Amino acid sequence: MAVNPDKLMAFMGKLVGDLGAMMSIGPMVIGEKLGLYKAMADGSPVTAADLAAKTNTNERYVREWLCSQAASGFVEYDPATEAFAMTEEQAAALGAEGGPFYFLGAIELAVAMVRDEAKILEAFRTGQGVGWHEHDACLFRGTERFFRPGYMRHLLSEWIPALDGVQAKLEAGGSAADVGCGHGASTVLMAQAFPRSHFYGFDYHAPSIEKARAAAAAAGVGDRTTFEVAPAKAYPGSGYDLVTFFDCLHDMGDPTGAARHVHSTLAETGVWMIVEPMASDKTEENLNPIGRVYYSASSFICTPASKAQEVGLGLGAQAGEARLRKVIADGGFQHVRRAAETPFNMVLEARC
Numbered sequence: 001m002a003v004n005p006d007k008l009m010a011f012m013g014k015l016v017g018d019l020g021a022m023m024s025i026g027p028m029v030i031g032e033k034l035g036l037y038k039a040m041a042d043g044s045p046v047t048a049a050d051l052a053a054k055t056n057t058n059e060r061y062v063r064e065w066l067c068s069q070a071a072s073g074f075v076e077y078d079p080a081t082e083a084f085a086m087t088e089e090q091a092a093a094l095g096a097e098g099g100p101f102y103f104l105g106a107i108e109l110a111v112a113m114v115r116d117e118a119k120i121l122e123a124f125r126t127g128q129g130v131g132w133h134e135h136d137a138c139l140f141r142g143t144e145r146f147f148r149p150g151y152m153r154h155l156l157s158e159w160i161p162a163l164d165g166v167q168a169k170l171e172a173g174g175s176a177a178d179v180g181c182g183h184g185a186s187t188v189l190m191a192q193a194f195p196r197s198h199f200y201g202f203d204y205h206a207p208s209i210e211k212a213r214a215a216a217a218a219a220g221v222g223d224r225t226t227f228e229v230a231p232a233k234a235y236p237g238s239g240y241d242l243v244t245f246f247d248c249l250h251d252m253g254d255p256t257g258a259a260r261h262v263h264s265t266l267a268e269t270g271v272w273m274i275v276e277p278m279a280s281d282k283t284e285e286n287l288n289p290i291g292r293v294y295y296s297a298s299s300f301i302c303t304p305a306s307k308a309q310e311v312g313l314g315l316g317a318q319a320g321e322a323r324l325r326k327v328i329a330d331g332g333f334q335h336v337r338r339a340a341e342t343p344f345n346m347v348l349e350a351r352c
């Protein structure tokens, strides 16, 4: 094969850019843990000495960190004053923890992937699964922190209003089950918005359920939430007005079995909301930055999680709407439609 030197250099250039992004993981983790981003979030220009003094850290290290951040485009540098500052947009993404655009939860997911490499390596060889619960604990916290900002932006203002009759039922006082609820970010948001309704959060992962309970209590919605350890195919209760699956159907080994159980637990006019990663049915249409994130996470987290469970279907995080619709229909649902979407998620509504 003859190598085209121009194409090779262009490819090497792309890889160097990607390498810089990969090597930013450490500085981003440090920046969050030491409060470096937060200390810059008000937009005031800082020198390394200023930032080190503000955060009780070492100036020499902080200078190197600031330069890495400026080279990454995460902060701005003014050569005239030798000061660094964050724009409002950089501060929203990197400095405003708990806000709707906060990004650093995603980095914790990336850390979990690196830490679990040995287990996944073995799984690639054997074809065995690696259960959600078998991952490094930073996966659970990282997942919550990665997804919560998106739920804050879209769940109450777009997704629930897009469902057939659900908003009115929850306002009047209904019941909802949030299955695969993890740390309960979505459950708590819904409970805050609909004080007359009761929200049940279920997840097979006991430590996540404990965190969800604590999060609900801290948010003041402990009275209208109940969290229990339960698998998607056998959670308790019936007559739910709404059942929600946030970014978890594809993680399950037997999503069709789960769909069947949802069908049996919904009220006659109840709605199943399935929030799944945005993906086309065609692989070639997923070969973009979003698909890159999801396929990478899927190979280390979602597909192994599914393969570790009964049936082990392994839908993957880029299953696409057609495959999801088949799972939902095989579970007994007659009506499925795409109710809403964002660049990261598609929201399907299923009714009996």
Ligand SMILES: C[S@@+](CC[C@H](N)C(=O)[O-])C[C@H]1O[C@@H](n2cnc3c(N)ncnc32)[C@H](O)[C@@H]1O
Binding pocket: 132, 133, 143, 144, 147, 148, 179, 180, 181, 182, 183, 184, 185, 186, 202, 203, 204, 205, 208, 230, 231, 232, 233, 245, 246, 247, 248, 251, 252, 253, 305, 309
């Ligand atoms: C990607 S996380 C999403 C968590 C949460 N819904 C969120 O959006 O933050 C997937 C969740 O599904 C849960 N899960 C996976 N398989 C499950 C099953 N068969 N039954 C119940 N929960 C399951 C995992 O424990 C994990 O909390």
